[in-house]
Amino acid sequence: KNGIDLWGISTGNEPLNAFVPFDRLNDMGWRPSTVSEWVADYAGPMLENSEFNGTKILLLDDQIFEIPLVPELVFRNAKAKHYISGTAVHWYYDRFFPSSLLDDTHNLSPDKFILMTEACTGYTPLDNPKVALGSWERGQEYILSIIEYMNHWGIGWVDWNLVLNKAGGPNWINNYVDAPIIVNPETDEFFKQPMYYALKHFSRFVERGSVRIDLNNDLSNVKSTAFVTPSNEVVVVLYNQ
Template identity: 50%
Template sequence: QAEWVGGYLGPALQDAGFGSTKIYVLDDIRLVLPEWLHALMSNNASRGFVSGVAVHWYLDFLVPSSVLDETHRQYPDVPILYTEACTGQWPWQPLKVVLGSWQRAQYYLDDVIDTLNHWSVGWIDWNLFLDTKGGPNWANNLVDAPIIVNAGTGEAYKQPMFYALSHVSKLLEEGSLRVAFSAAPSTSSINSVAFLTPSGDLVAVILNKKRSPVTVEIRDRSSSRSTLLQLPASSFTTLYWSPAS
């Protein structure tokens, strides 16, 4: 890829007047990070064309998110962007589309929160909407999607995955900065992330993976305020507040 980007793709875009086009390299799973990015950044020809590194979420459950930390440590000026995710893609998942699956939504939000906590600047779903079979797809690679369209009835179904993504997209403005955040008590069943928006407000997204309610304490050290919050079982919660109010 270093040879292709440095010797062909990058120069071709420049010669065609598209030199401002951003090239995100890798576009595969994080198993090969940071070595893959190092190969491109240590190549004199390709280094100048690398705008960021694109990562797919597949096998994130096997590869620790610490590889994202190490990638950022070595190349802090290279953004890490998650560019592909879907569910129902594995051979052991015979049902490609599962209408109303809360579990798949939880998988989504858990990964989004985890990757944002480890230097990812964004997270993109592979398909905004698909049909009830999980297509169409020329390779018959059928998967699930946040919105399923029933062409026969003219209906569209918003899946739980749609609402999971809404929790990290509706209130997070472009340019928001991640801040240190944890919901006490800290347990493996709770995953959370928080951001300071350009307008000066704070947004926190909390996932309760436990099948029972959990009470957590939220403390804002900037204002010495705290509040107790009961998270419903298997729930997604977004908090939005102004530190000054």
């Protein structure tokens, strides 16, 4: 109706949280066996036989420590594997687990893509203030994460909240966090944060449809990733720490 095309859906946001006592996030718990059955016998055939048959199904939509185990278990069901296009991963535990888990997930099924589908800063209980205007450290977190995902088979990187208010909301359970753009409605102002410019830089130079290529970099303090764009240009993104 409003010209917004939905290209994909996930099997549910952070299903593991449903098994965490006293967790207030609204989640529906899935086990790999129930996910595979639902996709194979219901969601997959329904989408394939509908006018929305171009819609892609993304598995997991949860934390990095669940890969490659969850995809491996779900893909044992050949029908479910047929209908699933890729695996969605969130970044919240990335600092505790190696990026090699992304490589392992890619190697499990190279025809299935990996997409980082949720990230934000200011989300831990120790983050105070929740909104830190002008924080370059938080912008750096975005830059380094994007480079890391791109270098380990990620096809994209998605921020959770592009715009929030100065408190880091609104949020129905007071789960306040930071965002690339902060709006102050009382003064009719908005602030573009370093996180915004991190996203803008990659989006500006790495065109949709670009392909990542290898890049030899011997400098430990310079993080890098490289692409060939659809217009056959080579784009190198560097970050000097």
